[in-house]
Amino acid sequence: MDPVTIELLLNIASGIAFTVGGVFLLIGAFGLVRLPDVWSRLHAAGVVDTVGAELILVGMMFQAGFSQTTLKLALIGLFLFVTSPTATHAVANAAFVAGIRPVRLRRNESGEVIGESSHKEFQP
Amino acid sequence: MAMLLAITAALFVAVLLVLIRLFAGPTLYDRVLAVNTFGTLTVLLLSALGFVTERPDFLDIAMLYALINFVSTIAILKFFRYRALGRATASGEDV
Amino acid sequence: MTKAVGLLIALFALWLGLSGYFKPFLLTLGVLSCLFTVYLARRMNLLDDEAVPLQLRPGLLLYWSWLGGEVFKSAWAVSKVILAREMPISQQLIAVPCSQKTEMGHVIFANSITLTPGTVTVETVPGKFLVHALTDEAANLEGFADMGRRVTEVEAR
Incomplete structure (x- = not known):
């Protein structure tokens, strides 16, 4: 393939990644405002942090071509991929320990996991 | 270039939505979650601005921001759980 | 060394x-x-399995690509919930058994659950995770068992 075709294909690929990533980003940010409580908002933030962020980074990688910039973007993507679940888990666990429970909880098996007390004891 | 400007605009809109949640609260954990998402969006915004202004150095700043954002989220949560970031013991070691 | x-x-x-x-x-x-x-x-005695995870199988990359597809599917499901007029959420806290042998396997499994939108690992005790799910479809125990099997395949040499 000649360079012009490759550039066109890269542009199309990054356009698709930007569109899908941007849509997920906006939906996630909208969900962060719309959903009723902190537990459901965790999932909206998850949409922004995973699909939205990674797809936009992939789109930028297509724009950059094969260079050092791509490597740096890939590093940022890998870092977000590893840390965003940890941060989400930290927020969820802190809210759980603080005694905040989801509204209209359909099924609750937390007693099964952490024993009789619904409040775990902490030794700082 | 038009695509990058469009994605920058989308990022600004998303940041505004997240800021609404940051100010509305109501609990601390909503705010921490909003700050964490805000940080992720800032990382993306910095990279996008680096492309728009054609200054790849912005990517280094974005990477640093991603690192600091993660550590600060964990630090805030730890502080509000234990009311301390570390505890000095008799032997001088940090816990 | x-x-x-x-x-x-x-x-x-x-x-x-x-x-x-x-x-x-x-x-x-x-x-x-x-x-x-x-x-x-x-x-500082940091050269252990946690800091330098050389013991993981190269299949981890394959697992990540599979996980990427799962993340995309569940992000789509969560987006539909957010955009629906009535927001059909039924929040639940469910116990998910985990059968991984190593600590690294537990970490990968718990992080994979959290990474998938719609499910968040809230608490871990030996042998079990407490998982918060947004909808009934997300709280699918067979899906978790499938993910756990895949993690067990990559966890150790």
């Missing part, structure tokens, strides 16, 4: 990728700083 060499190679690759300089003087400085970091890590 293997761990030290692995960490050295990883650090130097990171240094090269981030600096982009190939002058001999700067390369020497880079190698020296990487060696110093490895020395410090050794002194």
Whole structure:
């Protein structure tokens, strides 16, 4: 393939990644405002942090071509991929320990996991 | 270039939505979650601005921001759980 | 020793990728700083399975690509919930058994659950996770069992 075709294909690929990533980003940010409580908002933030962020980074990688910039973007993507679940888990666990429970909880098996007390004891 | 400007605009809109949640609260954990998402969006915004202004150095700043954002989220949560970031013991070691 | 060499190679690759300089003087400085970091890590007893996870199978990359597809599917499901007029959420806290043998396997499994939108790991105790799910479809125990099997395949050598 000649360079012009490759550039066109890269542009199309990054356009698709930007569109899908941007849509997920906006939906996630909208969900962060719309959903009723902190537990459901965790999932909206998850949409922004995973699909939205990674797809936009992939789109930028297509724009950059094969260079050092791509490597740096890939590093940022890998870092977000590893840390965003940890941060989400930290927020969820802190809210759980603080005694905040989801509204209209359909099924609750937390007693099964952490024993009789619904409040775990902490030794700082 | 038009695509990058469009994605920058989308990022600004998303940041505004997240800021609404940051100010509305109501609990601390909503705010921490909003700050964490805000940080992720800032990382993306910095990279996008680096492309728009054609200054790849912005990517280094974005990477640093991603690192600091993660550590600060964990630090805030730890502080509000234990009311301390570390505890000095008799032997001088940090816990 | 293997761990030290692995960490050295990883650090130097990171240094090269981030600096982009190939002058001999700067390369020497880079190698020296990487060696110093490895020395410090050794002194701090950081060269274990957690800091240098060389024990993981290369199938981890395959697992990540599978996980990417799962993340996309569940992000789509969560987006539909957010955009629906009535927001059909039925929140639940469910117990998910985990059968991984190593700590690294538990970490990968719990992080995979959290990474998938719609499910968040809230608490871990030996042998079990407490998982918060947004909808009934997300709280699918067979899906978790399938993910757990895949993690068990990559966890150890």
